[in-house]
Amino acid sequence: MSNLQQQLNFVLEIDRLKAVYRQAMVKSDNNRFENSAEHSWHIALTAQILSPYAEDGVDLQRVTTMLLLHDIVEIDAGDTFAFADQTALDGQPEKELAAADRIFGLLPEQQFIEIKSLWLEFEAAQSIDAQYAKAIDRILPLLQNINNEGGSWVKHGVSKTQVIKRNQYLEKSAPKLWQFVLEQIELSVEKGWLKPE
């Protein structure tokens, strides 16, 4: 198969991310569930808009590619709710790794290697680029919930500690946003959208 045919097969395969639905709701569209493709668009653009708050050295091009790619494994592995209990999360890393090999593996060898390693970097959350990307992936649902009277937090009885822990990547990669998020979490507790524990 030619490189081009492999690339086109990949491009058509990832169409399926539009059929992976998350717990988040789209307020602008009658609170239907959000799919992972439109979520990926939203965070890629949010990473650019909030880049003035990113720490020095964050490479926005790499972050953007990470965010556009990061959920593709859900085509095979499904989305798991951020605050699901541990049994729902068990086995997820293995499923996602197999998904990465199958789906990114549709690409020509060189692109497969590049893209898989970028995805692994995101998952490891060690580099400054990955930490900023993760932080943005996590701050957007927080903003959506705050804008939607608690949204999926209320629905699933999520607590303050859980949200703080989940947004902790901001602390190093974008400290000014971290301050803002801590304030918003306190306000959300006051409004009864988050459990105070």
Add this chain to the structure above:
Amino acid sequence: MSNLQQQLNFVLEIDRLKAVYRQAMVKSDNNRFENSAEHSWHIALTAQILSPYAEDGVDLQRVTTMLLLHDIVEIDAGDTFAFADQTALDGQPEKELAAADRIFGLLPEQQFIEIKSLWLEFEAAQSIDAQYAKAIDRILPLLQNINNEGGSWVKHGVSKTQVIKRNQYLEKSAPKLWQFVLEQIELSVEKGWLKPE
């Protein structure tokens, strides 16, 4: 209002792009209509995957930002079908310009200027970056239609000449893809998915 509050208002406002539906159908999700947010994700990633075919000098970071942004004006102006007749297209540029001023205008001044000028550059389709971005925006629906037995072409009785004209930006920005597209158009005529005129 602080810069951060303006940026967050913008981030939340663009959520509405998830409620703008296009003529294209999502084959992987029971052929429901595609929205412009998930479409923007798909083309931003496609631009990266097909970048080996882009002419020298194409700046992928700028292209990606253009593609993530280019449809946001549809929040106010709506989507018009690519092959709509002229009356449906009349007045669209003015509506989109007003939309750009309102929506991008939610951002702090400096970001507003940068993003509006990038959007204008995309619309003008004169720079090599804008031409590659436009080409990718147009090749993806073509691939989707070919993968879906003619899809929206068949539904709307679209002709070969219309599709060739619409994909012409490939000729300069990615000549190898242009050759491929011409072949696919011929095959689509043979299959009866495009009118031969």
